[in-house]
Amino acid sequence: MAKREKAASAAGARFDGLPDALLDWYGRHARTLPWRIGPGERGRGVVPDPYRVWLAEIMLQQTTVPHAAGYFEAFTRTWPTVEALASAEDGDVMAAWAGLGYYARARNLLKCAREVAARGSWPRTEAGLRELPGIGPYTAGAVAALAFNQRAAAVDGNVDRVFARILAAKGEWKDEKRRIADLVGELVPEDRPGEFAEALMDLGATICTPKRPNCLICPLRAWCAAHAEGEPERYPMKPAKKAKPVRFGEVYIVRGASGVAVETRPSQGLLGGMLGLPTTEWREDGKAGRLDWIEGAQEIGEVKHVFTHFELRLRVLTVESEGALPDGYELRDSGSVADALPSVFRKALKLAS
DNA sequence: AAGTCGGGGAC
DNA sequence: GTCCCAGACTT
Known part of the structure; x- marks a missing residue:
């Protein structure tokens, strides 16, 4: 018995042939990505650059391929190696990440790059990678498999969906996720773990899609219980999401001789470590008040922005600055600073331009 | 176990 | 409007 079938047999004969069918499909339909x-x-025997694999995996966490692609090109052009990134200024990296979201990823990206540069090399095992900042269960498995050809599983949202359907998983989603991770771990072929990981993600992204899975051309149809039932789009069965509350606040475009006032936000919490425009608290009761050091500002409109767990409505006000700014604020050219701002502040600045 | 943390595209 | 995307971290 070949190694591949032997690995699958631990999960029972039900999945015999599945890894080979998937890899065969991948050989013909793999996506080409930077x-x-x-x-x-x-x-x-060609192996990808671990730095590029890691950087891409961090950028792709909860982020679509088209959105991440431009950032990947820019980062690798500016910082071609992990040593180059490790030597970068914090502010330059945060500015380059602006607009990509989940800014803790950028903060951990730098920490991780500096740890790896200090070590002199990447850990090559899943357990070793898992110790690095910003690398969780998924990314550790992905980098181990993709960059180091280790027998590790990379279970992301795509893989959860594909196997929720193959198993027609009807139990508690938390329990089913654990079951899926165990099964995928058993199915990873010893000789081609990297291709197996990419193949599952490609299948989820192009065929076993959330809304209208294209079962007619799916290489795993023969193993799929959800297809046999006739309604694959019913899976995965995830718990319902909570409604987002609305928060209110004000944001100010303070114009001075050399640009607009910005601050570097505290390194913890929402938009942590990013540049931001002067703004009040954002409160659900709407009683945020105004910034006391600003006088005579004129309202020019409102911006709406949706964060992960709340919706924000910000009144946008403009004012000409006269005296010195409070500690923590500085003036930046309003044209170039936009690129370094998170989206919510970009929207406000655009409204005022 | 639940909450925090971004942004945009597909539908 | 809803859903979800190559999730991780904190409490």
Whole structure:
């Protein structure tokens, strides 16, 4: 018995042939992406650059491929190696990440780069990678498999969906996720773990999609209980989400001789470590008041912005600055600073331009 | 176990 | 409007 079937047999004969069918499909339909090497190249012993694999995986956490792609190109052009990134200024990296969201990723990206540069090399195992900041269960498995060809599983949202359907998983989603992770771990082929991980993600992204899965061309149809039932789109069965409360506040475009006033936000919490415009608290009761050091500001409109766990409505006000700014604020050219701001502040600045 | 943390595209 | 995306971290 070949190694591949032997690995699958631990999960029972039910999944015999599944890894081979998936890899065969991947050989013909793999997506071409900037951080990948081709499936043919892996066969000739080519291994991707761990730095590029890691950087892409961090950027792709809860982020679509089209959105991350431009950032990946910019980062690798500016910082071609992990040593280059480790030597970068914090503010430059945060500015380059602006607009990509989940800014703790950027803070941990720098911490991780500096740890790896100090060590002199990347850990090559899943457990070793898991110790680095910003690398959780998924990313540790992905980097181990993709960059180091270790027998590790990379279970992301795509893989959860694909196997929720294959199993027709009807139990508590928390329990089903654990079951899926165990199963995928058993199915990873010893000789091609990297391609197996990419193949599952490609299948989830292009065929086993959330809304209208294209079962007619799916290489795993024969193993899929949800397809047999006839309504694959019913899976995965996730718990309902909470409604987002609305918060209110004000944001100010303070114009001075050399630009607009910005601050560097505290390194913890929402938009932590990013540049921001002067703003009040954001409160659900709307009683945020005004910034006391600003006088005579004129309201020019409102911006709406949706964060992960609340919706924000910000009144936008403009004012000409006269005296010195309070500690923590500085003037920046209003044209160039926009690129370094998180989206909510970009919207406000655009309204005033 | 639940909450925090961004942004945008597809529908 | 809803859903979700190559999730991790804190409490």
